[in-house]
Amino acid sequence: MTGYVEPTRPAPRIVHLGLGAFHRAHQVWFTQRGDPSWRIAAFPGRSARLARVLGAQDCRYTLVERGPDGDAFHPMTALVAAYGADRQTELDQLVASPAVKVVTLTITEAGYLLGPDSGIGSANPMLQQEIMALRNGDHPRTAPGRLLKALAARREAGGGPLAIVSCDNVRANGARMGAVLRELACAVDWDLTAWLADNASFVDTVADRITPATTEDDIRLVAAATGHHDRAPVVTEPFAEWVLAGEFPSGRPEWERAGAVVVDDIRPFERRKLRLLNGAHLLLALAGQKRGHHTVAGAMSDPVLVRFVEDYWSTAAKGLPEAGPYQHRLRARFTNTRIRHSLTQIATDAETKLRERIVPLVTELRAGGGDPHPALRVVAAWLSASEIAADSPRACAALDRLAPGWGTNRPLRRALQRAVTDLVQLGDHRSPSKSTEGGIR
Numbered sequence: 001m002t003g004y005v006e007p008t009r010p011a012p013r014i015v016h017l018g019l020g021a022f023h024r025a026h027q028v029w030f031t032q033r034g035d036p037s038w039r040i041a042a043f044p045g046r047s048a049r050l051a052r053v054l055g056a057q058d059c060r061y062t063l064v065e066r067g068p069d070g071d072a073f074h075p076m077t078a079l080v081a082a083y084g085a086d087r088q089t090e091l092d093q094l095v096a097s098p099a100v101k102v103v104t105l106t107i108t109e110a111g112y113l114l115g116p117d118s119g120i121g122s123a124n125p126m127l128q129q130e131i132m133a134l135r136n137g138d139h140p141r142t143a144p145g146r147l148l149k150a151l152a153a154r155r156e157a158g159g160g161p162l163a164i165v166s167c168d169n170v171r172a173n174g175a176r177m178g179a180v181l182r183e184l185a186c187a188v189d190w191d192l193t194a195w196l197a198d199n200a201s202f203v204d205t206v207a208d209r210i211t212p213a214t215t216e217d218d219i220r221l222v223a224a225a226t227g228h229h230d231r232a233p234v235v236t237e238p239f240a241e242w243v244l245a246g247e248f249p250s251g252r253p254e255w256e257r258a259g260a261v262v263v264d265d266i267r268p269f270e271r272r273k274l275r276l277l278n279g280a281h282l283l284l285a286l287a288g289q290k291r292g293h294h295t296v297a298g299a300m301s302d303p304v305l306v307r308f309v310e311d312y313w314s315t316a317a318k319g320l321p322e323a324g325p326y327q328h329r330l331r332a333r334f335t336n337t338r339i340r341h342s343l344t345q346i347a348t349d350a351e352t353k354l355r356e357r358i359v360p361l362v363t364e365l366r367a368g369g370g371d372p373h374p375a376l377r378v379v380a381a382w383l384s385a386s387e388i389a390a391d392s393p394r395a396c397a398a399l400d401r402l403a404p405g406w407g408t409n410r411p412l413r414r415a416l417q418r419a420v421t422d423l424v425q426l427g428d429h430r431s432p433s434k435s436t437e438g439g440i441r
C-alpha cells in the first residue's frame with residue numbers, strides 16, 4: 001500500500017510536499033501545538049517508503065526532543081495521511097478540496113528548480129523537462145510540476161484560494177516557489193497564471209529546528225522508552241523557530257500558540273538564519289570531514305574549526321538583528337553532543353548552498369569594504385572537499401559555476417588562495433575506516 005488514510009480521523013486541511021524528518025519535527029509539531037483541529041496529509045518527494053512505514057502505524061509517530069541532558073518523548077497525531085510520491089491522483093484530489101486551506105513544502109533547495117544564476121530557473125534543465133512533460137500530458141516529476149497540476153485541479157473544482165508555505169532553507173522561498181509555478185503555468189499554456197495570481201498566496205518562512213535523519217538506534221531507543229515499535233520516530237533538538245511573512249486567504253492554524261512569529265519583512269530573519277546557522281553548518285561540514293569529524297558537535301569540539309566559525313560569524317553577522325544572542329544560542333545548539341547531525345548530510349548539494357548562502361555574502365563584503373576571508377574559507381573548503389586544486393582549470397570552471405566571472409577574477413582568486421592556504425595547513429586527518437553514521441529517510 002502506498003497511500004494511507006485513517007477514515008475516523010478528521011479530514012486534512014493542510015497538504016504537505018516533502019515528507020521527511022524535518023516536516024515531522026517542525027510543521028507537524030507547530031500544527032499539533034497550535035491547533036490540534038488542523039490535520040495534515042503528506043507526500044514524500046521521491047519514494048513511497050516513508051509513506052508505507054507511516055501508513056502501517058496509522059501515521060502516528062514519536063517525536064524525541066533531545067536536549068543536552070535527556071530526552072522527552074511526544075506522541076504525534078496531527079499527521080493523518082501519507083501517500084507515495086507518485087500518487088498524483090490523491091494529491092490532485094486533496095488540493096482540489098475546499099477543506100484544504102494550506103500547502104506546506106520541504107522539498108530541499110533542489111526542489112525550487114533554480115537557474116545557475118540563482119534566479120528563476122528558465123535555464124534549469126529540470127524545469128525545461130517539466131514543461132515538456134506537462135505539455136505532453138505526462139506525469140510531472142518535480143515538486144513544482146506536481147503542485148501545479150494539483151492547483152489546476154483546484155481551479156477546476158472551484159476549491160478557492162489557499163496559501164503555499166515554503167519551509168526550505170532558501171532565500172525568498174515562498175516568492176521563488178511562486179515564480180517557478182508562474183513560469184511553468186505560462187509555458188504550458190494552462191491559463192493558470194491569472195488563477196494563481198488571484199488564488200495562491202506564497203508565504204515566505206524561516207523554519208528552524210536541527211533534525212538529523214532517523215537512525216536504527218533512534219528506533220531502538222523509542223521502543224525501549226515507550227514500548228511502541230515505531231519505525232518512523234524523529235529525533236530533534238528542543239529549540240524550534242518559525243518566522244512567517246505572507247497572507248493566508250482561507251485561514252491557518254494558530255501556529256503562534258506554539259511560538260511561531262508573523263512578520264512583515266522576512267529578509268532580516270532569513271539572512272540571519274541562512275548566513276549564521278546554515279553558513280556555519282556548511283563551513284563545519286566542508287572543512288570538518290578532512291579533520292576526521294563526522295558530526296556537527298564533533299567538529300565543534302575542534303578548536304581550529306571553532307576559530308573558523310567564530311571568524312566567519314564576526315564578518316557574517318554585521319547588520320543582522322540580535323546577532324550576539326543568536327550566535328550564543330547557536331554555540332549551545334551546535335555543541336549538543338546528543339544530537340548526531342551528520343556532516344555528510346549537510347554537505348549534500350554544497351554547490352547550490354554556497355551559491356545561495358556564501359556567494360552573496362562574499363560579494364557584499366567585498367563591495368562594502370568588509371573582510372571576505374572567513375567566508376572564502378567555506379569556498380576553499382568546498383574546493384578541497386571536491387578534490388579540486390585551487391589553481392587548476394577545474395577550479396576556474398567550478399568558481400564560474402558558483403558566480404559568473406569568479407573563475408577569472410584575479411583579486412578574488414588571490415583572496416581565495418589565502419583561504420586555501422589556511423585549509424591546507426589543517427591537513428587531512430581522515431581515518432581510512434568508514435563512518436557508521438547514516439540515516440533512515
Ligand SMILES: NC(=O)c1ccc[n+]([C@@H]2O[C@H](COP(=O)([O-])OP(=O)(O)OC[C@H]3O[C@@H](n4cnc5c(N)ncnc54)[C@H](O)[C@@H]3O)[C@@H](O)[C@H]2O)c1
Nearest residue numbers: 018019020021022044045046106107108111168169210211
Ligand atoms: N533537517 C533539518 O534540520 C532542517 C531544518 C530546516 C529546514 N530544513 C529544510 O527541509 C528540507 C528537508 O529536510 P529533511 O531533514 O526533512 O530531509 P529528508 O531527507 O528527511 O526529507 C526530504 C524530503 O524532500 C524530498 N526531496 C528530496 N529531494 C527533492 C527534490 N529535488 N524535489 C522534491 N522533493 C525532494 C524527499 O523525497 C523527502 O520527502 C531541507 O532540504 C531543508 O531545506 C531541514
Ligand SMILES: O=P(O)(O)OC[C@@H](O)[C@@H](O)[C@H](O)[C@H](O)CO
Nearest residue numbers: 169207208209210211278281346
Ligand atoms: O541541507 P541544508 O544545508 O539546507 O541544511 C542542512 C542543515 O544546515 C540544516 O538542516 C539545519 O540543521 C537546519 O536548517 C536547522 O534549522
